[in-house]
Amino acid sequence: MTTLPKPQKIPKIAIAAKVFHWINIVSLLTMLTSGLQIYNANPVFGGRAGLHIPPIFALGGWLAGGRHWHFAAMWVFSLNLLWYGIFVLVTRRWRHRYVGLLDIKALQKSQNPKRLTFAWHRIAYTSIIPILLFAIFTGIGMYKPAQFPWIVDFFGSWQALRIVHFATVPLVIIFAFVHSYLARKVGGTEFTESMFW
Structure with a gap:
């Protein structure tokens, strides 16, 4: 008689980790697309004659708009990292991370x-x-x-x-x-x- 392998138990993910991941994804995507808008205003590599990103991938419409989105998302992202860092420290999850x-x-x-x-x-x-x-x-x-x-x-x-x-x-x-x-x-x-x- 063969015994079936036990199904693998999925670790329980804390709600704080779920919230952290969602905020990270949204803020990172916002920073990435608005950053491309900022980049288009004066590309890092090649100056104004450098590679330009198609507008469909850039958020903000123009330089100031891109900066507003970028810095707003930066604060969300940074504060999210800060509170999650405190959470990991307080719960001692750092020992396993x-x-x-x-x-x-x-x-x-x-x-x-x-x-x-x-x-x-x-x-x-x-x-x-x-x-x-x-x-x-x-x-x-x-x-x-x-x-x-x-x-x-x-x-x-x-x-x-x-x-x-x-x-x-x-x-x-x-x-x-x-x-x-x-x-x-x-x-x-x-x-x-x-x-x-």
Whole structure:
């Protein structure tokens, strides 16, 4: 007589995590599309003769409109990160979210594919923190250069500041895909969807 394998139990996702994910998606999409509108006004690479993004992908209609949308979404995104960071700290979820010495050892020695996936996921989770901080830090420098000239000075020039800010965008997008892929690999489609519903 054969026994059927037990169905995999899907971890319960806190409502705070669901809200966090939804706010992140909406604010990130708003920042991405409005950022493309800002980029079109004076492309980072190539000046006014550089590559222009089709208007259908840009939010705001013109430079000032793009800036209004971008900075509004930036505040929503930043405050969302702040309150979720406090939530993770208070509930001690940080112990299971971020990379540790055991994860590094697992990558070197473990043959367990699930353990390796968890290790890579924690590495991704940890690596996105400095990327997001750079995105916010450079964004503030571009938003209020008169109030924070030392941010511009830190990067050496206005153009260097813009390039660093622009470079964080594909890194955040790559993280989103890697995060989704690794979550699906561990818990399947049902687990990934449980992050939102």
